[in-house]
Amino acid sequence: MERVVLHKSNLKPWVDRIHRGFHVFVPSRVRGEIFFLPQAGPLESDLLSGIATLPYLPPKDIVFPQSETLFSFTRDAGDIAFSVPERASRKRLILGIRSCDTVGLHWLDHFYLTNFLDFYYHDRRDNLTLVSIACNQPMKNCFCICCEGGPFLDPEKAAFDIQLVDLDEHYLVECNSEKGKRLVDLDRNLFSLPDPAMVEARDQLEEKSRTLFLQEPTSYMSAAIRRITSNSVPPEVWTELGERCFDDGGCTFVCPCCSCFGVGYSSKGETGCHYRFWDSCDYSGFTREVSGHNPRAEKGERFKRRFFHKLSYQYIKRDGRIGCVGCGRCITACPGEVGMPAVVERLRRG
């Protein structure tokens, strides 16, 4: 892995240079809320530091929007013309994506690009470059360390192009792909080679960050995985947890790994379209059959299914990892206070 050093004062010139070839998404505040948005003003440096400030909406939205048109049709004198939305011609780059979200995208890649290649997702993902920032200060809901979702990325386990490590006045730039190297090649003059002390400081920072992120254990993943895989969670525990679920779907919508969608159809006169939208296994309609029968009519059943998919070994084996990256967004989203850490803790207790 190639490593170079970027002085923070050179970040703006580098990003300006990147702009020539990319549509650059950066963390930006809108009325106090953080979003990944096309850069329109100065970079917000605090959102590009080691502090794990996450946008509430994960960047999965950039490759898998909450809703998108799949195809449109028009009938004209008996002939039906179909059209598929055009692929964005300009390449996209996310600057400042966090480790957990990068791992989340990797998980989505597995879902959408293996077995069946979803070309809507593929077109966007293929066009996307990821410049992540390693976290060294956790926020209150972070538990990525329990899920191998951070705070630093492991080049063997996540598909990222560059990882920036915040070393006060500098970023250590770690290139993990040819795409990443090409970004550095845009202007080599902005970068210098790291001295050994800097590399040592980086390793020490990773070690320290791991300790900081594990300061208060927020999760008991392995015990929960064991119990859920062996189906030894008593049904009344699922009922109790299900009672706290309001079927709002918020946890699935803000989860970097949740990939389920539904398909809708809309038309008027001679024109119409098919489109897809994020769906949620929280919803009773998710599994309701046309007859009205619902195999998972009970909330506890739906809740069990959701966590079975995220944590059971059967799925870990299939998907390569658990379906949680420890970003903690479900804690914010859940009105019933049954986000992932609370569930895992409850499952551990049995």
Add this chain to the structure above:
Amino acid sequence: MFIRSDGQEAIGCLPMTHHPVSEGRLCHRGWNRFQNLRSFNRLSLPLVREGTDLKEVTWPEALQKTTEKISELLSRYGTQSVGVIGSPWLTNEDNYRIARFSREILGTHHVDGSYRFSGASALTALSRLFSGSFGSLGSIPAIAQTPSILVIGKESCRDFSPVGSRLIKAFLRGSAVILADPLCTRKEHFFNYLLPHPIQSLAAAFKDKESLPPEVSAHLFQPGLALIFLADQVDSASSLVSLLQAVWPRSPTENHLPFILPLSRSPNLKGAWDMGIQPGEGGLTLHEMLEEESQVKGILIFGDDLLNHLLTSSLLVKFKNLEFVLVADRFFTETTRMAHCVLPIPLLAETQGTMTNSEGRVQTLRPFLGPQKESRSVADILYGLSQRLGKDFPVFSEPEVRKEISRSISPYSEVASESDLEEVGGILLPAPTAQLPWEPSEALEQAPEQNRYRLLVPNTLYAWNRNQMIHESPVLKIEYPSDRLTVRMNPLDAKELKLRMGEKIKIRSDRGQTQAPVEVDDNIPSKVLMLPSHFVEAVEGLAGKAVRDVTTRTVFFPNLSVTVEKI
């Protein structure tokens, strides 16, 4: 809440994590709120009826046609021949304009909201008790700190995530959370107690304190109690008044104001009511406008699918016979299909203005998109009609209307402060200061006789469930499937009557009878039947004429004592 766009259309939405009410949490309707913004069912051009068809016309033509029809009614039958319907799906400013236009330009006293059959009773009761517009009677974030909470109906929790979230926080802190729900056999673990009473008989149950479990009594009747209910489901003002009297036996004082949260599934029920969308002196309610002998010959409907709200078949007959119906709305609905003139207006997401939520919080809408297609704002429509009627209706901007509102509606005195409105969370209206004695009121419902069933006829919010926010969203359409006509029954009762799912029963009350298939439902307690009030034909067959609520001046179907036999 943010609506997100790809530059052309809405693609998603997101709650604000630092909003004092939502704290980043929404119900399933909220998370899918953007979907109706991309509907193909939007009204795009004004329509005018020609024979049985609605024909697309230009705006000047539509306004001219509407003006002619209004002028004709006014000159032939007088100013009180026209009624105007505002909506909880419009902003405060638009509702204020509609109320002013009705009274100053048309000269009619007949102004009301589509909520006359669902929501007006609760607001009438509270307005009477607190002498007019009552500001805020409790905030949603404060629920979490309340020592005891009485929740009427499970929906108050499930369908209002910010409320449910605070209930759970209160439960985890050790507060007593009591659920009253007659259609529930199993309570969730975060409800400490379950009372199997409908709102109509809660007051009677509370008066006989001996009959209540002692642990429930210990938590009720306290000044610190919070009462949470769905305003949409209060069928008569007297049932709410008698409940409040039973829970707070002493009149409220400034130091001991009851904590009351009247929730609504419409976004601006309280705001529309406060802005004057209710009959003036001598004015008729929506129900009265549609009574057979009513003098109203034409109705102007703004922002709602009124037909979904009508509770009895006679109201529908009168509606069909009106000489003129104007509908200003966003989508093709059953009501627009019956209108004589249809004017497209912008969605809330395309509108500037404020709304008042259930707790009395006034917040600003920032238009996400410019007006789409050919839609025009309610302000433009009212101005255009006024001009053609030869009258002068001021063109006020939203801040100017708010200034007027702040001067004329007392709890809203702060809404002229644009900087306060800009804050996330907007302005929480002040608590009422009036100290009125509780008016005497009697609970209506009696306990059913032995061997008879209690048939509950709830407003299951059919009108709400069929609104365009749901109808135009594929996810929500699946979540809220259309009801089939069935009577729900406890499985043990069904077994006793040797009934299987779908088999028909004959139900008899003292007032009539009806037949309907049975649906077995674990949630229904024994000796209780449930028939939603929007199955008008079946309900009318059984209940006869609807009962008149003299306070709210509307009608509702009371719960009935019935017998059942298998056909």
